[in-house]
Every structure is written in structure tokens, then in C-alpha cells.
Amino acid sequence: MRTLRRQRSPRRDRQPKRHSPLKALLLSAGMGFVLVAGIGVIGDRISRAHNAVRASTPAPSATTLTGPAGVPSPTGPLTVPSPGRRETRALLAALREIDPALDRRRSIGRALNSCRDLMSGMDRARVTARVRLRFDDTAPIGARQADRILTAIEDTFCSS
Structure with a gap:
């Protein structure tokens, strides 16, 4: 009797790609910059909205x-x-x-x-x-x- 042998895929034998530590560092730094810039933009919008509300609200007189x-x-x-x-x-x-x-x-x-x-x-x-x-x-x-x-x-x- 004859057994059928399955052929292996050439990708299966290949090792996974490894990124260099420099690429990982640059990627992390870039993502961090984008995150901080996004938070800054959102915070600036919140601050402007808060200032607009304060400017339109009359100040209470304590005296x-x-x-x-x-x-x-x-x-x-x-x-x-x-x-x-x-x-x-x-x-x-x-x-x-x-x-x-x-x-x-x-x-x-x-x-x-x-x-x-x-x-x-x-x-x-x-x-x-x-x-x-x-x-x-x-x-x-x-x-x-x-x-x-x-x-x-x-x-x-x-x-x-």
C-alpha cells in the first residue's frame, strides 16, 4: 500500500520576521508623539470651550x-x-x-x-x-x- 505524503508549504519552514530594536524604538516614539499631540489638541479644545462658557456667564457678586x-x-x-x-x-x-x-x-x-x-x-x-x-x-x-x-x-x- 502506498501512503500519500503531504507536501509542506514553503512558508511553514521559514522563520518569522524580526524587527530591529531601532525600528521598534522609532515606532514607539512615533506612536507616543501622536498620542501626546492628540491629547494636547483635545485639551486645547476643552480649554477654549471652558473659557467661552466662563466669558458668557456673569460673575456672581459676593458683596x-x-x-x-x-x-x-x-x-x-x-x-x-x-x-x-x-x-x-x-x-x-x-x-x-x-x-x-x-x-x-x-x-x-x-x-x-x-x-x-x-x-x-x-x-x-x-x-x-x-x-x-x-x-x-x-x-x-x-x-x-x-x-x-x-x-x-x-x-x-x-x-x-
């Missing part, structure tokens, strides 16, 4: 305040109080007398917001209710305590 509900007050913009260390210590001492749990740095921002409400011409009863809501998570605040807190805020932060 003025409008009336209730964003309506400009008839007397013009209000100045936001900027308490110093003395006023801050006086407020924290007054809050500590009302309830020791209120003696926190977080109370300063809440007091400033309450002062802004007062300066905007908001009704005192409404401001007192808002003070109660603002300070209630720190300590349980009643209506009487909220009124005392508002008086302390008026005496320290809103005195000018």
Missing part, C-alpha cells in the same frame, strides 16, 4: 444681595456683612449661652444667611422661622430660642 426671591430691592443692592474675629467670638458666646450645642463654626454661615434675610427686608417672623430651621439640626430649637438666636445675630453680625 451685593438682592431682595427676597431674587427681586432687586428698591433701595439698591445690599452689602453683605463681613464679621471679624471679635464679632464671631461674640456670636459664638451668645449662642453658647442659648444652647452649648450651638457653639460650632458651622453656625457662622447660618448666622450670615440669617443676617442676609434680615437685610433683604424679609419679615422678622419669617426670618425667625428660617433661623429655627437652619439651627434645628444642631440642637432642638424652639420658637423662643430662635428669636434669641436672631437677636444675637442682629447684635453681632447685623449691627452695622
Whole structure:
């Protein structure tokens, strides 16, 4: 019996092509340059878009305040109080007398917001209710305590 022998392909016996290390280095450097250039172009476009948005958006004014509900007050913009260390210590001492749990740095921002409400011409009863809501998570605040807190805020932060 005769066996059939398969012929081998000439490519099968050939060794794979090897690239020189210089070619690999140049290829890697080229790909790296293309990648960095692409990132630079994308970053530049993002930066230009960001600058365009910033230029078209009006800057918020930290020194003025409008009336209730964003309506400009008839007397013009209000100045936001900027308490110093003395006023801050006086407020924290007054809050500590009302309830020791209120003696926190977080109370300063809440007091400033309450002062802004007062300066905007908001009704005192409404401001007192808002003070109660603002300070209630720190300590349980009643209506009487909220009124005392508002008086302390008026005496320290809103005195000018």
C-alpha cells in the first residue's frame, strides 16, 4: 500500500520576521508623539470651550444681595456683612449661652444667611422661622430660642 505524503508549504519552514530594536524604538516614539499631540489638541479644545462658557456667564457678586426671591430691592443692592474675629467670638458666646450645642463654626454661615434675610427686608417672623430651621439640626430649637438666636445675630453680625 502506498501512503500519500503531504507536501509542506514553503512558508511553514521559514522563520518569522524580526524587527530591529531601532525600528521598534522609532515606532514607539512615533506612536507616543501622536498620542501626546492628540491629547494636547483635545485639551486645547476643552480649554477654549471652558473659557467661552466662563466669558458668557456673569460673575456672581459676593458683596451685593438682592431682595427676597431674587427681586432687586428698591433701595439698591445690599452689602453683605463681613464679621471679624471679635464679632464671631461674640456670636459664638451668645449662642453658647442659648444652647452649648450651638457653639460650632458651622453656625457662622447660618448666622450670615440669617443676617442676609434680615437685610433683604424679609419679615422678622419669617426670618425667625428660617433661623429655627437652619439651627434645628444642631440642637432642638424652639420658637423662643430662635428669636434669641436672631437677636444675637442682629447684635453681632447685623449691627452695622
